[in-house]
Amino acid sequence: MQPLRSSEGSASTLVEAPGAAPLVGAPVARLDAARLLRGQGRYIADIERAGMLHACFVRSPHAHARLGAVDGAAALALEGVVAVFAAADLPHQPLLDSVRIEGLRKTPQPALASERVRFHGEPVAVVLASSRARAEDGAELVRVEYEPLAPVLDPEAAAAGAGPDLFEGGNLLYRGEIVAGDVEAAFAAADHVVSARYHGNRYAAVPMEARGCVAEHDPGSGELTLWCSTQGPHQLRRRLSQTIGLPESHVRVIAPDVGGAFGQKIPAHAEEVAIALAARAVGRPVRWIEDRLENLLAAPHAKEQLIETELALAADGTFLGLRARILGDAGAYSHNSTSALIEPYLSAGLMPGVYRIRDYRCEILAAVTNKSPVAPYRGVGWTAGHTARELLIEKAARQLGVDPAQLRRRNMVDSFPYESCTGMLYDSGSYVASLDRALAEIGYEELRREGGPPAAGQPAVGVGVSPYVEPTGWGSDGALQSRWSFASHDSVRIEIDPSGAVTAAVGTPSQGQGHETMLAQIVADGLGVELDRVRVVSGDTSGTPISTAGTRASRTAVVVGGALALAAEELRAKLERIAAYLLDAEPDQVRIEAGRFAVAGDSAREATLREVAEVAFYDPALRARLPDPSLSVSRFHDPPASYANGCVVALVAVDVETGAVTLRRLLSVEDCGTVVNPALVDGQVRGALAQGVGGALLEQVRYGADGTMLSGDLRRYKLPKATDLPAIELHHECSPSPFTVNGMKGVGESGAIAAPGAVAAAVADAVAHLGVEIESLPIDTDRIVAAAAAERS
Amino acid sequence: MSEPGRISIELTVNGEAHRGEVEPRTTLADFLREELRLTGTHVGCEDGFCGACTVHLDGASARSCLLYAVQAAGREVRTVESLAGPDGELHPLQEAFRRNHGLQCGFCTPGMLMSALELVESRAGGDPPDEGEIRAAIAGNICRCTGYQGIVEAISEALDDRAGTAE
Numbered sequence: 025m026q027p028l029r030s031s032e033g034s035a036s037t038l039v040e041a042p043g044a045a046p047l048v049g050a051p052v053a054r055l056d057a058a059r060l061l062r063g064q065g066r067y068i069a070d071i072e073r074a075g076m077l078h079a080c081f082v083r084s085p086h087a088h089a090r091l092g093a094v095d096g097a098a099a100l101a102l103e104g105v106v107a108v109f110a111a112a113d114l115p116h117q118p119l120l121d122s123v124r125i126e127g128l129r130k131t132p133q134p135a136l137a138s139e140r141v142r143f144h145g146e147p148v149a150v151v152l153a154s155s156r157a158r159a160e161d162g163a164e165l166v167r168v169e170y171e172p173l174a175p176v177l178d179p180e181a182a183a184a185g186a187g188p189d190l191f192e193g194g195n196l197l198y199r200g201e202i203v204a205g206d207v208e209a210a211f212a213a214a215d216h217v218v219s220a221r222y223h224g225n226r227y228a229a230v231p232m233e234a235r236g237c238v239a240e241h242d243p244g245s246g247e248l249t250l251w252c253s254t255q256g257p258h259q260l261r262r263r264l265s266q267t268i269g270l271p272e273s274h275v276r277v278i279a280p281d282v283g284g285a286f287g288q289k290i291p292a293h294a295e296e297v298a299i300a301l302a303a304r305a306v307g308r309p310v311r312w313i314e315d316r317l318e319n320l321l322a323a324p325h326a327k328e329q330l331i332e333t334e335l336a337l338a339a340d341g342t343f344l345g346l347r348a349r350i351l352g353d354a355g356a357y358s359h360n361s362t363s364a365l366i367e368p369y370l371s372a373g374l375m376p377g378v379y380r381i382r383d384y385r386c387e388i389l390a391a392v393t394n395k396s397p398v399a400p401y402r403g404v405g406w407t408a409g410h411t412a413r414e415l416l417i418e419k420a421a422r423q424l425g426v427d428p429a430q431l432r433r434r435n436m437v438d439s440f441p442y443e444s445c446t447g448m449l450y451d452s453g454s455y456v457a458s459l460d461r462a463l464a465e466i467g468y469e470e471l472r473r474e475g476g477p478p479a480a481g482q483p484a485v486g487v488g489v490s491p492y493v494e495p496t497g498w499g500s501d502g503a504l505q506s507r508w509s510f511a512s513h514d515s516v517r518i519e520i521d522p523s524g525a526v527t528a529a530v531g532t533p534s535q536g537q538g539h540e541t542m543l544a545q546i547v548a549d550g551l552g553v554e555l556d557r558v559r560v561v562s563g564d565t566s567g568t569p570i571s572t573a574g575t576r577a578s579r580t581a582v583v584v585g586g587a588l589a590l591a592a593e594e595l596r597a598k599l600e601r602i603a604a605y606l607l608d609a610e611p612d613q614v615r616i617e618a619g620r621f622a623v624a625g626d627s628a629r630e631a632t633l634r635e636v637a638e639v640a641f642y643d644p645a646l647r648a649r650l651p652d653p654s655l656s657v658s659r660f661h662d663p664p665a666s667y668a669n670g671c672v673v674a675l676v677a678v679d680v681e682t683g684a685v686t687l688r689r690l691l692s693v694e695d696c697g698t699v700v701n702p703a704l705v706d707g708q709v710r711g712a713l714a715q716g717v718g719g720a721l722l723e724q725v726r727y728g729a730d731g732t733m734l735s736g737d738l739r740r741y742k743l744p745k746a747t748d749l750p751a752i753e754l755h756h757e758c759s760p761s762p763f764t765v766n767g768m769k770g771v772g773e774s775g776a777i778a779a780p781g782a783v784a785a786a787v788a789d790a791v792a793h794l795g796v797e798i799e800s801l802p803i804d805t806d807r808i809v810a811a812a813a814a815e816r817s
Numbered sequence: 818m819s820e821p822g823r824i825s826i827e828l829t830v831n832g833e834a835h836r837g838e839v840e841p842r843t844t845l846a847d848f849l850r851e852e853l854r855l856t857g858t859h860v861g862c863e864d865g866f867c868g869a870c871t872v873h874l875d876g877a878s879a880r881s882c883l884l885y886a887v888q889a890a891g892r893e894v895r896t897v898e899s900l901a902g903p904d905g906e907l908h909p910l911q912e913a914f915r916r917n918h919g920l921q922c923g924f925c926t927p928g929m930l931m932s933a934l935e936l937v938e939s940r941a942g943g944d945p946p947d948e949g950e951i952r953a954a955i956a957g958n959i960c961r962c963t964g965y966q967g968i969v970e971a972i973s974e975a976l977d978d979r980a981g982t983a984e
């Protein structure tokens with residue numbers, strides 16, 4: 025049996041809130057855990073308002089149709105049904121993506137479909153009733169006229185101009201190119217050229233708490249409040265303001281506890297806009313709780329890309345050049361969060377990965393199809409691109425007859441900072457060291473020696489290595505280096521009240537990552553106070569400074585944590601000045617530690633934070649000395665880009681008779697620079713790895729030939745269970761960023777980016793003797809079984 | 818007398834007697850959440866697949882989304898709210914989850930705790946289960962956040978502690 029505790033015990037043994045610095049680096053137990061464990065979390069479905077109605081959406085049963093009359097009369101006749109609204113009843117501006125990339129066509133998306141439905145599950149009308157059950161009864165009675173159109177499901181056909189067109193101008197929304205160096209010359213000089221294709225599966229975030237919101241409009245003040253299961257309250261406020269036509273000052277968005285999000289809760293969702301409009305129209309609070317079918321059907325999907333790759337190599341295995349073509353299947357709209365380019369464009373930018381590739385050309389395409397729109401999901405477009413590249417390298421190693429890990433190693437970036445050919449400045453890293461560590465920990469040499477086709481009746485065993493680099497901590501610079509136009513900065517505020525309690529207000533809510541704890545550690549260290557004195561608040565636009573991007577892109581520690589560290593430093597200096605006044609000392613003689621001020625060399629002169637705060641607020645004499653003694657500091661921060669790295673290794677056993685793949689070991693070496701809270705980092709890494717394994721082995725949104733979505737429950741859309749995963753082995757390297765506050769980098773997406781590649785490469789290794797190539801995920805077990813049967817006969 | 822279309826039920830929840838009037842189609846999960854305001858029991862799928870709604874019915878774990886409230890009439894229901902002490906002090910199992918980082922967003926957590934509790938209580942005094950058994954015991958509870966490891970470690974620790982105190 026594997027040991028239960030991870031090999032590096034530090035992170036799995038949590039420490040209680042320690043009193044003294046440094047807290048940064050300590051595996052402090054989550055500050056809010058007890059509340060959630062008692063069942064006292066407050067999620068959207070737990071929010072009740074007086075007079076609240078319940079909503080149920082009427083959704084299109086067709087993938088593509090012209091929309092005729094919507095008749096709610098029969099529903100309205102039902103007792104308990106209060107209103108039925110269709111698009112015409114709730115005038116608003118459509119949702120638009122705000123990405124500024126030349127050549128990308130916009131696809132206005134209404135909150136409720138009008139004239140046309142473009143995917144199975146698109147909301148067409150909303151029924152409000154006294155209970156959810158009653159609203160569902162009503163929804164069944166709403167009559168909608170549809171005139172079905174042919175669905176466009178194949179992105180390749182859509183890109184080639186096959187219709188009918190979803191939008192004026194055709195179904196291809198974008199075609200562009202990245203060109204670096206002279207790729208033609210590189211290929212002309214190559215001794216080997218290896219090519220591969222990869223169809224990245226369409227899968228979804230599937231948070232355990234599906235989407236939902238409660239809207240309330242106050243006709244007196246004109247203020248709209250939306251409690252919403254969202255990752256970006258400020259961003260949602262902006263979208264609501266734009267679609268509904270209220271100034272942002274009159275829209276308040278509150279994210280309560282959020283039961284997982286992983287990117288799916290970044291966009292403003294059509295349903296949320298509809299609920300806000302409906303609440304205003306009906307004059308009562310309205311709650312909408314998405315059910316699981318709706319979540320799989322109509323919440324954004326992710327990851328689907330068709331990728332062709334070609335690698336030029338010298339005789340000794342040196343990578344000379346890389347060519348790629350990436351087509352993203354955007355679904356029915358270029359979604360308002362990040363547009364149709366979230367997949368192919370980001371994929372193209374990171375395609376060179378951890379390797380020294382200077383000559384690169386990539387064609388990028390994005391097409392709309394009649395499926396649920398694509399939005400960010402942990403690892404965004406990087407997942408499919410990474411998997412395609414690693415499978416290509418795997419194939420190259422087999423063709424050249426060299427070891428795949430060594431082929432990777434000889435081509436790795438090994439000095440920093442390094443500017444990739446796509447313009448990313450890799451700040452620091454342990455690319456080679458992480459690979460070597462991963463190989464040593466998995467016992468690679470030995471596994472290789474034992475390798476080869478299995479004995480009869482034995483499972484085929486394979487090992488897959490997947491080294492990664494992950495753009496993290498997106499400020500505007502990080503976004504720009506991914507060639508993405510995206511406001512991605514934060515402001516924060518730290519305040520101390522007269523009792524000496526510290527409140528840090530940030531615009532990035534947590535969805536389970538434990539940000540409150542991690543950020544409190546930074547603030548406590550920065551101020552020199554005890555951890556339990558610090559409270560981090562987030563999630564309410566009316567009380568927190570603006571976060572233009574919200575919680576996404578592994579940015580909270582670097583951007584918000586960085587901002588808090590800077591704010592704390594400023595506030596600490598001010599506190600020490602006030603304490604110096606109180607203690608009759610020079611400011612540079614006073615130091616605060618664990619919430620107590622002391623004068624150097626004079627242990628008799630001491631003050632508590634409470635005493636200093638009291639003076640700051642209520643001592644008029646201080647005012648004469650210090651024009652602004654207020655204990656509140658705001659700070660804007662938009663840090664330079666940083667890149668985390670590491671290496672994931674998977675060991676699989678494939679039963680070639682049944683096709684069953686068992687993940688025997690899953691190991692990751694993670695390097696995210698300076699770690700604030702190792703326990704939280706490990707939690708993020710493990711969670712992302714598990715989702716990556718799901719994408720590799722289990723998860724796929726399936727559509728029928730008529731565009732009907734076929735995987736509408738958790739039996740047909742399989743998520744990893746505890747029995748599908750081994751104990752995940754984690755190891756750490758640490759390459760602090762030279763560019764960020766404290767050397768921090770982001771963490772949280774690496775497993776979702778690199779685990780599918782590791783598992784796919786491991787299966788490819790295991791079944792290589794059968795001549796099976798892995799060209800899509802989740803692993804097609806039927807193909808393996810068929811190949812094994814063909815070999816036997 | 819109950820309203821037309823409604824059935825009146827009596828049941829014990831977390832040791833307290835309750836009565837209520839429900840539509841025949843009201844699930845136990847909805848009854849607990851909406852009528853009794855015990856919102857610790859979460860609903861993640863309403864299909865029996867995710868386990869977020871797990872409670873104990875007469876001492877055995879059950880999915881409250883698959884039960885009608887009327888099926889719980891005359892029976893004893895136990896929810897996550899019963900675990901902590903009167904002043905909020907955590908149950909040893911909850912404490913083990915906290916110490917081992919056995920939760921992230923907390924949405925699966927109440928159901929996970931109730932499944933784990935069944936394992937811990939049923940194995941009191943016996944041989945502690947190995948990792949495979951622990952994983953099997955929670956295989957009906959989906960957690961999207963943690964990768965399960967902190968949860969497995971927490972349950973293992975709670976079982977060890979129990980074995981320690983039983984000796």
Ligand code: FES
Binds near residue numbers: 860861862868880883
């Ligand atoms: S809500 Fe009951 S099993 Fe998912």
Ligand code: FES
Binds near residue numbers: 232920921923962
């Ligand atoms: S902690 Fe989020 S689903 Fe388990």
